[in-house]
Structure formats: structure tokens, C-alpha cells
Amino acid sequence: DIVLTQSPVLAVSLGQRATISCRASQSVSISSINLMHWYQQKPGQQPKLLIYRASNLASGIPARFSGSGSGTDFTLTIDPVQADDIAAYYCQQSRESPWTFGGGTKLELK
Amino acid sequence: EVQLVESGGGLVQPGRSLKLSCAASGFTFSNYYMAWVRQAPKKGLEWVATISTSGSRTYYPDSVKGRFTISRDNAKSSLYLQMNSLKSEDTATYYCARHAHWETFDYWGQGVMVTVSS
Numbered sequence: 001d002i003v004l005t006q007s008p009v010l011a012v013s014l015g016q017r018a019t020i021s022c023r024a025s026q027s028v029s030i031s032s033i034n035l036m037h038w039y040q041q042k043p044g045q046q047p048k049l050l051i052y053r054a055s056n057l058a059s060g061i062p063a064r065f066s067g068s069g070s071g072t073d074f075t076l077t078i079d080p081v082q083a084d085d086i087a088a089y090y091c092q093q094s095r096e097s098p099w100t101f102g103g104g105t106k107l108e109l110k
Numbered sequence: 111e112v113q114l115v116e117s118g119g120g121l122v123q124p125g126r127s128l129k130l131s132c133a134a135s136g137f138t139f140s141n142y143y144m145a146w147v148r149q150a151p152k153k154g155l156e157w158v159a160t161i162s163t164s165g166s167r168t169y170y171p172d173s174v175k176g177r178f179t180i181s182r183d184n185a186k187s188s189l190y191l192q193m194n195s196l197k198s199e200d201t202a203t204y205y206c207a208r209h210a211h212w213e214t215f216d217y218w219g220q221g222v223m224v225t226v227s228s
Contacts, residue, residue, distance in 0.1 A: 037214045039155075046205055046218040047147075047155065058216065090155055094213040098171040101155040 002026055002093050004102035011110040017079040020105045022091035024072045035095045036074045038067055041104075042087045050089075051076065081107070112136040114206045114219035121225045122196055132189040132206030132219055139187035140164075143209040146180060146191045148202035149221075156202075159191060160209050174200075196226045 003025040012018045028035045034054035039047040049058040051067040054074055066077045078085050086109060091102040118130040130146070146158040159180035160169040168180050179192040189206055203223050207215035 035213060039215075046220055047215070048218070049214055049216045052214045052216075058214075092155075092215070097169055099157045099160075101157070103154045 001098055002028060002095060002100050004091050004093060004100055006089075006091060006102035006105045008103065009106050009108060011108045012081050013110045014083060015080045017077060018081045018085070018107060020076040020078075020089050020107070022069075022074045022076070022102050024074075024093060024095075026095075027071045028093040028095035029070050030095065034070050034074070035093055036067075036069065037092045037094065038076045039090045039092065039101075040085075040087045041090065047090065078107075083109075112208065112217045114208070114217060116204065116206050116219045116222035119204065119222035119224045121227065123228050124197060124226055126196055127192070127194045128196060128224060129193070130191040130204055130206075130222060130224070132191075134187045134189065134206075134208075137208070139182075140184040143212060144180075144182060144189045145207045145209040145215060146189075147205045147207050147215060147218075148200075149205070150199075150202040153202075158204070161189070193224070196224075198226050200224065201226045 005023045036054045038051040040050050041047040050061050054069050055067045068075050088104045088106045090104045113135045115133045122128045145160040148156050148158050161180045165182045177195045181190045203221040205221045206219040208217040210216040
């Protein structure tokens with residue numbers, strides 16, 4: 001199985017940039033297609049798709065969210081961070097079954 | 111608007127069975143793969159099952175293979191998860207999700223809680 005590793009917590013100040021990382025135990029890219037996706041989950045709510053294929057914004061997601069990376073290393077960036085962005089963020093790979101998620105990064109206010 | 115509404119959760123004893131349902135609306139249900147994803151209390155997300163558009167193909171991780179069965183009724187726009195031989199480690203919130211293009215889980219229901227305990 002492909003293991004995705006995320007730092008558990010990231011503390012940021014409002015208005016600053018947040019960079020959340022996800023490292024895969026093996027490449028999740030096929031040719032130039034990066035099969036890594038990002039989700040946001042606020043307390044008590046279901047997850048919401050933010051970014052698909054590493055860098056594509058899902059429908060209705062604000063442009064302050066962006067994604068990058070390839071191979072085994074991926075990044076979700078929020079710039080600038082707003083109060084509404086305080087949540088947990090999960091990466092997920094679709095390179096192979098079983099589809100796996102990272103352990104999540106909880107974004108907290110500094 | 112895409113809506114996914116789960117039902118059927120509750121408290122069940124270890125070794126017993128439970129069946130979850132998910133009612134879908136706002137999209138052509140029969141055109142999409144569908145999935146179940148769970149989240150244990152205070153834990154991360156775990157994919158549990160996926161079913162093809164026709165229902166002819168199903169996929170599971172090893173943790174539930176042989177115990178859980180995903181199914182669908184396209185005429186009713188409904189998804190199901192039959193859970194047998196339940197264990198305490200199956201305690202979680204179970205989410206119904208649309209499994210878009212075999213890649214992302216692009217819409218999620220609000221979730222239903224399943225507690226396995228004696």
C-alpha cells in the first residue's frame with residue numbers, strides 16, 4: 001500500500017501563508033499526471049475536495065488555495081490564511097488501490 | 111445540487127451485522143462509481159469500498175474484504191454497505207462519497223455513526 005505522510009499540526013497567523021506537505025512512500029505520478037488530491041475537513045463536517053491531480057482547483061474553491069508537486073512530494077498552499085481555513089487537511093492518492101489518505105494536518109492559529 | 115444522505119447507523123454488538131444506506135440526488139447516479147469512506151473517532155480517513163456504475167465490479171481494502179459488501183440500486187439512486195462480523199475497530203463515521211473518474215471523492219454525505227460495542 002502507498003503510505004502518505006503529513007505533519008500532524010501547522011500553526012499559522014491570519015493573513016500569512018500556510019504550506020502543508022504530503023510525502024508518498026512511492027511515486028504517485030504516471031507520466032505527467034500527478035494522482036494526488038487534497039481535502040479540507042472542518043470540525044463536525046464531512047471532507048470537501050479542494051484540489052485534484054496535485055494542482056487543479058475543485059469547483060467553487062477560492063484561488064488562495066493552490067497545490068504543487070510531483071512524484072512523491074506534494075504541497076498544499078493557502079495564501080493568505082483566513083479564519084475560515086482553520087481545519088484539517090488530508091492528501092489522498094489514486095495511483096493504485098487501495099486508495100489511501102494521509103494522516104491529516106491540523107491547521108491552527110498561532 | 112449534489113446531495114448524499116446516509117442512514118442506518120447505530121450501536122451494534124461485536125460479531126453482528128448492520129446495513130448502511132445512502133440516498134443520492136442532484137446528479138445521474140448510474141453514471142458514477144460510488145464509495146464508502148470511514149473515519150474512526152479523532153482519526154484520519156480510510157477508504158472502505160467502491161462499486162462500479164453497473165454494480166458488476168466491487169473493490170475493498172484488506173481490512174474489510176470478506177466482511178463488507180457494497181451494492182447499489184440505480185433505479186432508486188441508492189448505495190448500500192452491508193457490514194458483517196463487525197469488530198470494535200469498525201467503530202467510525204461512515205461517509206458515502208461519489209468516486210469521480212476512479213480518482214477523487216468529489217462529493218460526500220454528512221456521515222453516519224457506527225459504534226461496535228458490547
